[in-house]
Amino acid sequence: MVKVWTAVAAAVVTYAGAQGHARPSFECEHWKPHYPFNGHYNTTTAISTDKLNVHLIPHTHDDPGWLITVDQYFTQEVDYILDTVVTELQKDPKRRFMYVEQSFFQRWWREQSKETKKIVKKLVKNGQLDLEANGGWVMHDEAAPHYSTMLDQTAFGHKFLLKEFGYDGYGGPGGFFFENDSPIKDDPYLHDNNVCERIKTFVDHSLERAKHTKGNHVFWPMGTDFQYQNAHRWFKNLDKLIHYANQEGRVNMFYSTLGQYTDLKLQDKSLEWSVKTDDFFPYADQPNGYWSGYFSSRPALKRYVRVANSLLQSVRQLEVWAGAKSTRVNHLVATVGLSLHHDGITGTEKQKVSDDYAQRLGEGVGNGHWRLNELLDTTVDFCFLANVSICNRSTTSDPFTFVVYNPLAVAHSYTIELPIIAKNAAVELANGTA
Known part of the structure; x- marks a missing residue:
């Protein structure tokens, strides 16, 4: 018998069976893991009333533009995330996955075959693929x-979810991001088997997390930025985590979604929840590290978003007054919505990405x-560059007519500036009055 000690937990290795066919088995402190030699990990469990219920919520956070552009993120990373996640979810009906950013999901959806779309709809229907968390075009910033x-951007994402799926309506503990961190090594033949250490660490983290919430349910968002490009590696290790954590016995662990977790929390009528009435600004991620600079960074992009939104609201009003049966400005809705991403309008993105937002x-x-x-009724020109005194109609035509439209529900005083070639000019209303 050989004793193998780790910094966290002790493991005892024993060998059983006929000579030449020895099968090693491990014993951890206070429990013995049972390795599934048939390759099937037990992830089936019911809600427990006498243990802490630990919800594992597999997810990825995909920025529609940050260090590279939205197109680059999709072709280099997100396309593979969604492809492999759909494949892995089909392998086990107990697996779950949460996806948010509709600007990526809808682009991926357009590329899929009818058969794949049918599979995805089935995954959504049986609760394996959760698209209800936020459901917006992006995860927008909440200050700028x-x-x-x-x-608008939230509704734009929801319209697709309602049409296609009938919807009417950040990370785990360090060391457990399985795309980059060490996997759970549970094969008894491995010299660096780490089941005892890894399970003890994760369960300890979960019990500590429970001290900071009410009731007997906690959740871990298992994922972070652009994770699950290799969904097989993630789900294989999550299967192991659930299998052995439930054998260890201190908690009850299972795959879940944010909706399931929230519903179970709200069903407990014995809990009273506090209400926070103030906001969270300015945000700080370290001592004296306040995120206040982004309120004013990249002011030109911030203004452009406002200008584009003003145009969007004006067009929508005119569509209603013209009796249009449907809107035809979805492209404008999508580009304004995309720019609201928390690495877009905020100005926290790379310069080339900011340029890409402006182009869109x-x-x-x-x-x-x-x-x-x-x-x-009459075609009109628009002075895109009036802010730099460039407007062909006002500098080449004499006389010329210009239209001012106030989309607000209240009167508004505003100074109109147009470049002209004459030193003096007379202004008349369209009905002929001065």
Whole structure:
């Protein structure tokens, strides 16, 4: 018998069986793990009333633009995340996965075959693939955007979920990000078997987490930025984590979703929840490390988002007044929504990514201007560069007519600035009055 000690837990290795066919088995402190020699890990469990219930919520956080552009993130990382996750979920109906960013998911969805779409709809229907958490076009910043744009981008994502799936409606403990960290090594033949250490560490973290919440349910969001490109590695290790943690016996662990966790919390009528009435700003991720600079960084992009949203609201009003049966500015909605990403309008992205957001906004604004001319009786030109005194109509035509539209529900005083070639000018209303 050989004793193998780790910094966290002691493991005892024994050998049993006929000579030449010895099968090693491990014993941890206070419990003995049972290795599934048939390769099947037991992830089946019911809700416990006498143990801490630990919900594991597999997820990925995918930024639609940050260090690289939204297109680059999709083609280099997100495409593989969704492909492999769908494959792994089909292997075990107990597995779960939560996905949020609709700007990525809908792009991936358009590329899928009818058969794959059928499979995904089945995964959503049986609760394995959870798309209900947020469901917006992006996970928007909550300080820089105007509230109307937050509502628009969220609704834009929800419309797709309602149409396709009938929906009406950040990370685990360090060392357990299985795409990068060491896997759970449970084969008794391995010299560096780490089951005892890894299970004890994770269960200890879970029990500590329980001290900071009410009731007997805690959750771990198992994932972080752009994880699950290799979903097989993730789910294989999560299967092991659940299998051995439940054998260890101190907690009851299982795959879950944010919706299941929240429902179980709310069902416990004995719990009283405190209400927070103030906000969380300014955010700090370390002592004296306040995230306040982003309130004013990249001011040109921030203004461009506001200008594009103003155009969007104006076009929508005119569509209603014109009796349009449906909107035709989805491209503008999508580009404004994309820019609300918490690494977009905030200015925390790389310069080339900021340029990409601005280019997309320009394309969306062009879509909005095209739709306006569709709705108006007379075609009008738009002065995109009036802020730098460039407007062909006002500097080459004499006289010329310009239109001012106030989309607000209240009167508003505003100074209109247009470049002209004359030193003096007379201004008349369209009805001929001065």
